[in-house]
Amino acid sequence: MSDLVKLTVEGREVEVPKGTMVLEAAKLAGILIPHYCYHPSLPVAGVCRMCLVEIEKQPKLAASCATPVAEGMVVKVQTAPAREARQAVLEFLLINHPLDCPICDQAGECELQDYVFQEGRSATRYDEYAKRFNPVEEFGDDVLYVPNRCILCTRCVRFMEHVAEEAVLNVSERGDRAYIGIDDGHRLNHPWAGNVVDLCPVGSLISKDFLHKARAWDLDKTPSVCTGCTQGCNVTLETRDNTVLRVRPRTNERINRHFICDEGRLGYPWMNRADRLEAPMVRQDGRLVATDWDRAFAAAAKLVGSARSRVALVSPGASNEALAGVAALLNKLEGTGAFRVREGAEAPLAGVPNLALRKERAPNVHGALAVGMSRDWAGVAGRAAGAGLVIALDESLEGVALGSAGLLYLGTVLSDPARAHAAVVLPCCNAAEEEGSFTNRDGIVQPYWQAKAAPGMARPAAWVLSEIAERALAGAAA
């Protein structure tokens, strides 16, 4: 193909599309050129000068983030002049950096630490001159700015200007007095503002929510999918001691690039709820009594087997697998299932096509529809009172008239209607505690993995439902 360009990076030949920058081409060749201001989802600034490399036949070192590839180009990253230039940049960056790593949230995932460790000098020559000092500022409800740590890469400024398209951040002052400023009378409360915290290569922009909660190296990271809306942004759940402490975006160029919205970022505390169902329960003499799984399954199977008309009320936050399990219990008797979705204001990220916090605030609306669940909540819930059996999957049943129907309740917490009506209660895992998949609004099915252990005897709803189906089937055959 003629629009491919062949070049050599550190002796490795690589072929990339015309117009690619050297830094990206080097990535494809398996070489990471150190950089700060460059970010694949932001316009090129070329200001940190960290990505300087030597290019054969060019008199000066070139900023690889701003240099397009050319046919036959020979790029050298680890030559003495390039190394010395990057070492100098690191020394320059450190002269006003407080080196307060022991109390900095970024420590352990700080690009300044990493590159200084990799390429920097072991000691500074800055001696005892005073460092620049500015007090910490609160930019927004969740974002703090620690100007002393700032290396002025301007990623945050460019994100707000070109991606969020709400240019409230700026570079104020000049020379070594410069800092990131926020426009008078404005706050950094854009629905996607939290991304500046991830974009910041150092600990200058930090999340108040995560402030001093954990050291980065103590966190376990699990790939997951955001449960906040139907967009299906890819996220990483970061846990420590079985607790989700932070949610961060996971790159997916097709769905969310490098970003998630603040609602998805900060909405995780429900995953850590302490008031969870921890054991199966069956109703005896009008009271729910804890039992073991075998007895609970037996009771559930009996309940399912004896009911002629069945209704399922499910959560659009349940996994495809669990929803299919409910559907399987319904299909046999041609029952009906429905779900309801909490709604909120849609909040698009202006600079990225087809990316928004969606109106429907649940991850698996399209998965529920795919297994045949209906949006006709009122119609189906209205039939619950007259049905033989109501199966509730992670649905509180708030406001549903249950009448004398038998209620099989699968959930993470015990809602009041369930406490009053359920014949059998089965404790289930939440999305952070199981493996499963969600189908996003564009029909893309995305898996998520278990990030923490479930409390007590709680089990994944899909497994619970398959057990019930198996026993109910056996009961019917006998």
Add this chain to the structure above:
Amino acid sequence: MGYPHPPHPKETPVLSKHFGEADARTYGGWVQRGGYKALEQALGMTREQVVDAVKASGLRGRGGAGFPTGLKWSFMPKEVTKPHYLCCNADESEPGTFKDREIMRWTPHALIEGCAIAAYAIGAETTYIYIRGEFTDPWRVMETALAEAYAKGVVGPNAMGKGKRIDMHLHRGAGAYICGEETAMMNSIEGKRGNPRIKPPFPAQSGLFGCPTTINNVETLAAVPHILVNGADWYKAMCLGNPKSTGTKLLSVCGTIARPGNYELTLGFPLKDLLYDLAGGPLRGRRFKAVIPGGSSVPILTAEEADGTVLDYEGCVAAGSMLGSGGVIVMDDSVDMVYQTMRLAAFYAHESCAQCTQCREGTAWTTKILQRILAGQGQARDLDLLLDLADQMTGKTICVLSDSCAAPVVSAIKKFRPEFERYLTNGRRSA
């Protein structure tokens, strides 16, 4: 600001011929002095003919870089598919330089005429004249002159009645040296922070508002009418040295010298003659010690080196410096080189736009080291450290501001090392 001195016989007054004549500021007075003939002539020529005439004259950019003007104009696309722009760089902020100020103060119509010709030659309908914010007097003069030029139909929708639209706007800077850098100037005109842009794309491809743009210095543009009226050969013949440096150049002489001021010289003129004959030599009882020939950004020359320097682009380079903007800063033996070097570095530290790491941190660090040396607390390794920092600040950033900070520091340490060492060994020197 006073009236300029009468021209010295060794001067070649072309641009400065009418300096000091209040009448030359008016449209009528300017026309009486032969003004706007060149524009009329240019509008009767093709674009290419105008560019060729300027090319043939050998005129080079007077802002500092010395790039051939006609060649620069010829980079503009021939086909006008997007609007073309001309920017006149009147953000004269280089320490030691004050020539554009005088051109605007005394001969505003010369600049307007030069801009109009250049705009026509590059196919631009709109010109921005970016005037340094501190230039209150030149601003007022230019404003009056431009209003008059519009009223007389010299510029506007039908410039000189020849059916060409040539619009001109004055844009006032807000006091940033960096806005004299051409891409920073374009950002500033666009209403953005005046940060230099990465090149390429060069302004001729994508400049102001993303459109093809040419940026020329005031002195360059003011010379253009003379070239058209008197011919390229006449201009080319004004040359005392290297044939690549033609025409006249205003040199702003300042510092510890008897007669500071602007002197217009034919290129190739000996620096020694400028210093001793025209500008009157050192103050009584003093000797020259150092000369910066081209504004604060170029390497410093010792008095001995200056004596042998020829004032043209090549001559200054041969002497180890640059002609730059023509701001001749003279220092005699009473001047403390360490202090002067610190002052220069402090200027660049103050004016760094803060984009590039080397410049933002390096200029300030350099200043701090020099200040500490001056305070008598310097350390033996400080000079090597300064040279090392200067090396890392040269050729590694988006624009040349950090290079401009490094050049005088390196040359001062190289050429006046004993002065620095005296501070290091003796501590603070008594005043």
